[in-house]
Amino acid sequence: MSPVETNESPGARYRLWPIRRRVLVGLCAIGAVLMPIVGAFAYVGGFLSPDRLTQSRLVDGFQTVNGVHPGFRRNHAKGVCIAGRFESNGNGVALSKASVFETGTTPVIGRFAVAVGKPFIPDNETQVRSLALLFRLKNGEEWRTGLNDIPVFPARTPQDFYELLMAGAPDPATGKPDPARLQAFFAAHPESAAALALIRARPFATGFADASYNSLDAFRMVNAAGTSTPVRWSMAASDPFVPQTPIEGGSAGTNYLFDALIARIAQGPVQWRLMVTVGEAGDVTADATLPWPETRRRVDVGTLIIDHVEAEGPGNCRDVNFDPLVLPDGIEPSDDPLLSARSATYSTSFTRRAGEPKTPSEVQIPENVPAATPAKGS
Ligand code: HEM
Known part of the structure; x- marks a missing residue:
């Protein structure tokens, strides 16, 4: 008797055996095919190499x-939604065939945020502001881009960024970052130390509306003739730049940056010029800690006009x-x-x-501000 009791007659067992063998062989074959795939997923997921x-x-x-704040972005967690339009002047066509650059x-929809993973942090405790945008091109394509108000990024590689992030993690003993760990990181990464010096030296705007924002990463623009050009881009504020005066202990209000932005948009549209910086031979595209020379050509390709603001909500x-990396045809990763x-x-x-x-987001629109039209995303 086989270890598995059955009611089958010996004849039936005889007839079924080749079928069972075929099933077994088939399962082994499937296993042989699947194992490398499962292994690959485990590898990609990091299960085999923690x-x-x-x-x-x-x-x-x-x-x-930052702690876990369910439902919120793990970085740039405190923000507000915006909407408006981009008016292209046609100058970008020489660089890129993307239809967004045709006249x-x-x-556009987008989001202003502060670059930290704490959704309820007082604005005066934050250092970096961001502008994220989604352009809806007429041919159905999208261009999504995130910009920060710093001139360079403090890490060259994802590994460096992770090490920098963890060097700034709170020490369990004190609840605060250990300055020695940060110093050790910057000592081991001179390019990050140089970038930090540039970030600290930057003029710090009073608010979101008078700040300018940079892609930091390089991309490539490809025009209709197939010419590929290394580029970076910036949103240069049209509102006059007013340097930040020290805000002591949140005296201006927990949400002073966002309150000012909401009040500013209620007065009328806020504008930025989209400036494309054209890289030249020798300009490094694989290192966001390095600025390109100030002398690089900057092409004004049009105006971003933001006229609606609304609190974060469904959709x-x-x-x-x-x-x-959501890019239209005519813009490519570097x-x-x-x-x-x-x-x-x-x-x-x-x-x-x-x-x-x-x-609900910490940033809400006061009732006395005119209602914004919906800025629906996807
Ligand atoms: C390896 C480096 C980086 C990592 C790991 C990282 C990580 C993150 C994460 C996790 C988010 C939240 C995403 C979400 O839930 O929607 C975020 C948001 C953002 N990041 Fe980064 N980031 C990096 C580099 C950069 C760089 C170089 C820029 C350049 C400007 C940038 C700009 C932004 C912006 C603007 C947002 C806010 C987007 C929004 O408002 O939804 N990041 N980042």
Whole structure:
């Protein structure tokens, strides 16, 4: 008797055996095909090498530093939704065949935020402001881009960024970052120390509206003739620049940056010039810690006009992933290693927050501000 009792007659067993053998052989064959695939997924997921940097470890790093705030972005967590349009002047056509640069108007939605993973942090405790944009091109394509108000990024590679993030994690003994760990990071990474010096030296704007924002990462623009040009881009504020005066202990209000932005948009549209900086031979595209020479040509390709603001909510910018690799035909990634890491990490942050319960944003629009038209995202 076989170890498995059956009621089959010996004849039936005889007839079934080749079938069973074939099934067994088939299962082994499927297993042989599947194992490398399962292994590949486990490898990509980091299960086989817990020390390898993955998008999950990066997002876990943000959670270690900032705590877990369900439903919110793991970085740039405090923000507000905006909408408006981009009016292209046609100058960008020489650089890129993307239809957004043809003369005309493209609808835009976006988000202003402060660059930290704490959704209720007082504005005066933050250092970096951001502007994220989604252009809806008339041919159905999208261009998503995130910009920060700093001149360079403080890390050259995703691994360096992770190490910098963790060097700034609170020490369990004190609840504060250990300055010695940060010093050790910058001592080991002179390019990050040089970038930090540039970031600290930058003129610090009073608010969101008079700040200018930079892509930091390099991209490539490809025109109709197929010419590929290394570029970086910036949104240069049209509002006059007013330097920040020290804000002591949040005396101007927990949300003073956002309150000022909402009040400013209520007065009328706020504008930025989209400036494309054209790289030249020898300009490094794979290192966002390095500025390009000041003498590089800057092409004014049009005006961003923001005339609506609304609190984060279902279906608006809250539910958008401003993935920097969502690019129209005519804009391509460069060899900057941060770009693919950003894309993967934003996706993980988005997946986590999308599946979590939501809490209203700290930033709400006061009732006396004119209602904004919906800035629906996707
Ligand atoms: C390896 C480096 C970086 C990592 C790991 C990283 C990570 C993140 C994460 C997790 C988010 C939240 C995404 C979401 O849930 O939607 C975020 C937001 C953002 N990041 Fe990065 N980032 C990196 C580099 C950069 C760089 C170089 C820039 C250049 C400007 C940048 C600009 C932004 C902006 C503007 C946002 C806010 C987008 C929004 O308002 O939704 N990041 N980042």
